[in-house]
Amino acid sequence: MRVELQHISKTFGRVRANQDISLTFEEGRIYAILGENGAGKSTLMKIMSGYQSADSGQVVVDGQALDLNAPTDAIAHGIGMLYQDPLDFPPFTVLENFIAGRPGGFFPDRQSGRRSLVDLCTRFEFSLNPDAYIDMLTIGERQQLEILRLLSLDVRVLVLDEPTTGISAEQKTALFNVLKTLAHDEGMIIILVSHKLEDVIELCNEAVVLRRGKYVGRQDVPCPISDLVELMFGKVVPRQERPPVPVGEPALAVAELTITSHRLTVENVSLDVRAGEVIGLAGLDGSGQGEFIRVCAGLITPDSGSICLEGQSMVGYSYHTFAQKGIAFLPAGRIEEGLIRGMTLTEHFALTLPGKAPWINWARARQVTQQRITHFNVKGRPGSPIQTLSGGNQQRFALSLLPDNLRLLLLEHPTRGLDVESANYIWEQLLMRRKQGTAIIFISAELDEIVAYSDRILVFFGGRVTPVDDPAHMTAEHLGELIGGRGV
Secondary structure (H helix, E strand, O other): OEEEEEEEEEEEOOEEEEEEEEEEEEOOOEEEEEOOOOOOHHHHHHHHOOOOOOOEEEEEEOOEEOOOOOHHHHHHOOEEEEOOOOOOOOOOEHHHHHHOOOOOOOOOOHHHHHHHHHHHHHHHOOOOOOOOEHHHOOHHHHHHHHHHHHHHOOOOEEEEEOOOOOOOHHHHHHHHHHHHHHHHOOOOEEEEEOOOHHHHHHHOOEEEEEEOOEEEEEEEOOOOHHHHHHHHHOOOOOOOOOOOOOOOOEEEEEEEEEEEOOOOEEEEEEEEEEOOOEEEEEEOOOOOHHHHHHHHHOOOOOOEEEEEEOOEEOOOOOHHHHHHOOEEEEOOOHHHHHOOOOOEHHHHHHHHOOOOOOOOOHHHHHHHHHHHHHHOOOOOOOOOEHHHOOHHHHHHHHHHOOOOOOOEEEEEOOOOOOOHHHHHHHHHHHHHHHHOOOEEEEEOOOHHHHHHHOOEEEEEEOOEEEEEOOHHHOOHHHHHHHHOOOOO
């Protein structure tokens, strides 16, 4: 199989997402599509998979130009894509999502679908309950389900946009082994869109780099990571340094919390958070850290235990009350939980501006929006719908919505899907807040990130929590052993 992208161009208003891009993908190889946030990677792959149409250019498979009006058209020609934000149906079960779009009309064969799903889960070592509802799954599990669904539809070209977010190291190893088998033994074309350059080095044969919507070059892989970074940004990007900051007064105190979810029960969690302190939460996806951070935000009420702020019990109070006390939460699901699909940047700020008037001061909202866009270097305009921004720019914008002078900032995967430069920028902003006295609790699947930025670490495994009080002597390898249960 041979897939060609010929002179692809795409614009969104004044934004030129893709500019005359031509690429060729050969069977039996694994490609990486790299570039900074907003470089046009996801747009290009969405055009190739039929999710979006190009303004000009065409997708050619084995010499035949395709007319792609929907993802089903691309799948019919053997091209399937896993999107960064899974496109699924939350009211449906795992099995119902898995068989959606399969042949069978209104009455698909559920038993055959269940057998196929179970077989694929066993092959990939994924633990998905066919009867669980989608809204009970983590983002990582929803991505796993979509990977399996595409493979069940016999795609010959598999495009994966940030596929390793939220899965364990063991699951990633199993996934990569299967992807290598699909490419090298079965002749499939695998295309990986990722900001995790370590994954690119481990998996891919060739890296293609875009910058500001244009093709800028390619690189055979494996190669030094610094070569990829320099090709992406035109320079070497160092990690943001974390200067020491003295801790201040208590920001939040939790004691002997017990939290029950549909997966497991986390028991006896105690933590005193002080101003200017950064605490990292580590663990496999679904180990309880997500429920814990939502308890600290007032989104979940614990089964037992205490949550105190300035000596006042906060158990049972709403997220709105927690927010009034200076506690803010930034979730991993930007569009699902943090932002509102269909609303513009200005409309988002209109919801956050203080005031008692019964009407919205739109002139003020537009002015503040433009100021924040400039300050946070968001690639978008006040009138841009939020879903038209890249993942990195959505994250920058979500950060710009947070109020100043926070007591505690809770973050779930703050750099998920971000390139090196954008991740450094996010942490530059977070460390600035830390210097001003804001305490930070964050969840990350990037072990290097947790080790680099945390003053203390809590490791979640099997309903138990293990504190690491001195991350300076912790390595990512040792932390990986802890979250896998060794030494807990």
